[in-house]
Every structure is written in structure tokens, then in C-alpha cells.
Amino acid sequence: MRLLAKLQEIPYRVVYLLVLTVIILPFVIELKLPVFVSNETLMAYNTIEQLPDTQIVIFVSSWDAGIKGELWPQTEALMRHLMQRGIKFAIMSQIAQGASFAEEIAERVAKLYNKKYGVDWCNWGFLTGDAAMIQALAKNIPKTVQKDFRGTPLTDIPMMQGIEDISDVSLIIDIDYGPRPEWISFVHGPYGTPIIFGCASIVSSTLFPYIDSGQLAGLLVGVRGATEYESLLGYRGMGHKLIIPQSLAHLLIVILVLLGNIGYLAARKLQ
Amino acid sequence: MNLELFIWVEAICTLAIFSFLFRENPVYRLFEHIFLGLTIGFVLMKTWLEVLKPKWWDRLIYCIEVGDPHFWIWIIAFILGMMWYFQLSRRWYWISRIAIGISLGVGAGMEFKNQFMLIMPQITASFKPILVRNTQGMLQFSFNNFFMVFTIVAVLSYFFFSFEFKYKGMQLLPRAGRLLLMISFGAFFGNTVMTRFAVFIDRIQFLIQQWLHIGGG
Numbered sequence: 001m002r003l004l005a006k007l008q009e010i011p012y013r014v015v016y017l018l019v020l021t022v023i024i025l026p027f028v029i030e031l032k033l034p035v036f037v038s039n040e041t042l043m044a045y046n047t048i049e050q051l052p053d054t055q056i057v058i059f060v061s062s063w064d065a066g067i068k069g070e071l072w073p074q075t076e077a078l079m080r081h082l083m084q085r086g087i088k089f090a091i092m093s094q095i096a097q098g099a100s101f102a103e104e105i106a107e108r109v110a111k112l113y114n115k116k117y118g119v120d121w122c123n124w125g126f127l128t129g130d131a132a133m134i135q136a137l138a139k140n141i142p143k144t145v146q147k148d149f150r151g152t153p154l155t156d157i158p159m160m161q162g163i164e165d166i167s168d169v170s171l172i173i174d175i176d177y178g179p180r181p182e183w184i185s186f187v188h189g190p191y192g193t194p195i196i197f198g199c200a201s202i203v204s205s206t207l208f209p210y211i212d213s214g215q216l217a218g219l220l221v222g223v224r225g226a227t228e229y230e231s232l233l234g235y236r237g238m239g240h241k242l243i244i245p246q247s248l249a250h251l252l253i254v255i256l257v258l259l260g261n262i263g264y265l266a267a268r269k270l271q
Numbered sequence: 272m273n274l275e276l277f278i279w280v281e282a283i284c285t286l287a288i289f290s291f292l293f294r295e296n297p298v299y300r301l302f303e304h305i306f307l308g309l310t311i312g313f314v315l316m317k318t319w320l321e322v323l324k325p326k327w328w329d330r331l332i333y334c335i336e337v338g339d340p341h342f343w344i345w346i347i348a349f350i351l352g353m354m355w356y357f358q359l360s361r362r363w364y365w366i367s368r369i370a371i372g373i374s375l376g377v378g379a380g381m382e383f384k385n386q387f388m389l390i391m392p393q394i395t396a397s398f399k400p401i402l403v404r405n406t407q408g409m410l411q412f413s414f415n416n417f418f419m420v421f422t423i424v425a426v427l428s429y430f431f432f433s434f435e436f437k438y439k440g441m442q443l444l445p446r447a448g449r450l451l452l453m454i455s456f457g458a459f460f461g462n463t464v465m466t467r468f469a470v471f472i473d474r475i476q477f478l479i480q481q482w483l484h485i486g487g488g
Contacts, residue, residue: 069473096317185388201465213396
């Protein structure tokens, strides 16, 4: 019983070592786990599958290095799908670092599908102003954005010809640590434009009600959402690389929680 | 700079930050300050190049050059922006309150619209039929809807403070609400663990596969 009671006193450095071991292991030894696609990911996939190629998609990428692990694979998977389908998209960010990361991913994916900057995709860069900017963008895109990330006037970008307001936009994708609900209230609400969110797992619980109420057309949750999307597209990317160590780490945490509780109960019996 | 050098710099930075897991140390602090400085510099540069310059400075200069009589609008924007900095002075603090007042007024108006557009569809979506008919998986949908409606009522009853639930049967409802809230907090915590691990695993993947070239790249 005393031995069991000691289970709640496992030194934290031993826990760190165990976590590190289960995380490193899948990178050294190849392991495979089945992927089951959740409803919210499938909704996002189906929405993009049904998009017309006559309008553009606004791809909001407002994440930085701190959350790269979860949101890089999501951004890549969604951009792959858009380019695969030949749907033109414009990147923008509501934080300073966001547009640079999205640009890097778009350039990589564009090489795979032989897509050109300005013709198939463009980058509007960093746009501040939150709700006010979103409302202005919905009413007049060229006036709100003016120049792209590289300083080219929007009027000189071929894919932006004829793009005036939100009626020329078929979908908004917002990939963010915690996506901005203002897109729902100021774009989906008054104009009906569908919206897909990609978020860090930590905030996903707060976003599920929007799926239930039909305000979101899809939701990608952390690495899980990215991995599911990759499997729908039929490729094994960053999501697949990260999900296996993550699953093992979760399993370890569950085991440690159980052990801690066993230790707690044993200690209570001893008293 | 070649890619290999970039990877080495990134690996050293990652390891320096991870050194905090062992204990607080000068290397960690040095890199923490480097990151802070870099971030502030980067945001300042981006804000000037991508926001202030094209959307304010260039427009002001253009208006002056073409003789647009409305150029003063951009000067007012500058004055309003500068008002915020009077917060740093005890004597002139009151000037910053004008800017704060305008921001609060505009913000409150927008937030009202925002919340209305966000919450109303969710309230209407909460009114679900408990008995779903003429659908495939009728039992499953009915159970889901019943569970959702029950959760809403139970959680609302937990936050109902106007009178005491005296009868034992009635006390069960807020208790169920508390239990359901605890379950949802558990889900929040589970998701927190998921995000923290994803961030950590991304760095480990970088160190193992891109820096040390172990396993499949």
C-alpha cells in the first residue's frame, strides 16, 4: 500500500523524461495509427469541394511561431485543397507575423501545383482594425486593402480584377489561435458568406456552438483537424507526423492521471 | 545565409528556451530578452510598413500633393492617435481620456452589434425538438436534442440565485448542472493539454528530424 501511495509523488523530472521518450519514439521508429474524420472537418472539406471557381476565397492567417505546431499543418492542408481545385485565394493577417508564415506555405504549395502569384493567389498582408476593418472589407475590398504584401497596388494584380466587395468572395477561412467571431457577426450574419475556422485545440470547445447553430461551415481543431484534412486529401503531411507522438503523449497523461489517483486513494487508506 | 545555418540558429534558440525546464538560468533569460526585442522590432516595422505608411502617411502626402481640401482628416487621425500618449503624463492625463472615450463609444456600439449577431442564432438553435420524427437515426437525434436541452436547463438552474430550491427533487437539477459544467471544464482542460503538446511536439520534431537528421525528414 505504501508503494502505491508513492505513485502520487513521482518527481516531475521523471514525468518530463517519460513524456520526452514517448514523443521522440515515433520519430525514430515508424508507427501508423488509423485516422477517423470528424464531422466538423468533413463539413469544411465539403464546403471547399462545392465552391465555384468564379469567386475568390479570403484566407485569414493570423497565427505566429508560438502556435506553428497546430496551425501550420492546417494552413498547408487548406491551401493544398484550394490550389488543387483551382480556386483563387487572397491571404491576409490580423497580426504582424501571420502573413509571412502564410506566404511561405503558399509559395511551397504553389510550386507543387504550378500556381502563380497574382494569378492564382495573392497576399494582402497585415490588416489592422478588427471589426471596423472587417466591415469596411465587406463593403469595398480595393479601398480597404489598397496594396498587397509586396507593395503592388491591388488594381495591378490580375486575380483582383473585378473583385469589388464581399459578393465576389465565396468563402472566408480564418486560421487563428482563437479565430475572430467578428467574421461571423459582420460577414456571415449580414451577407451569408460561409466561414471556416481553423483553431488551436485549446479554444475549440468555445467554437462548437457555432457549428451547431449553422454559423460555421466547418471547423479544423488543432493537429487532429489538420491530420483529418490531410487524409481526406490523400497525403501524409506535417499533421500525420505530429499526431502519432501526440496520441502517445495523451495516452501517457491518462495513465499518469490514473496512477496519481491510485496513489491518492492508497494514501487515504493508509491514514 | 544557407538553410543549414538557419536550422542551427533555430535549434540553439529552441534549446536555450527549453533549458528553463531544468531550471531558471542566464542563457534562458538572454534568449527571452532577444525574443522580446525581436518581436517588438518586428511588430513596429510591420505596423509602419504595412499599416501606418500605406493607410495613413501616403494618403496624407497624396492629399497634400494634389491639393485635396480634405487632407485635414488625416491630421485629425494623427492628433487622436497621439492623445493616447498623454497617459504617460500626470498633468495632461485628461487629454488621453478624450481618445479613450471615443474608442469606448465606438467599441461598445460595435460590440453590441457583434454580440447580437453572434448570440441570437445560437439562442434560436437551442430550441430543438426533443422528439425527432421522420429522420434516419431518430433515436440518436432525439437523445442528442434531449441531452442538449436538459444541459441548458440544468446549467441555467445552477446560476439561478433569485430563490432557494427547497424541495429535494428540485435540488437535483442545479446539481446536475454543476456536474455537467465540471465535465465541460474537463473537456477544456483536455484541449489545453492537446495544444501544449502540439507546440512541444513540433519543436521536438524539428530538433530530431531537421536538426539531427534522425528518422524520416
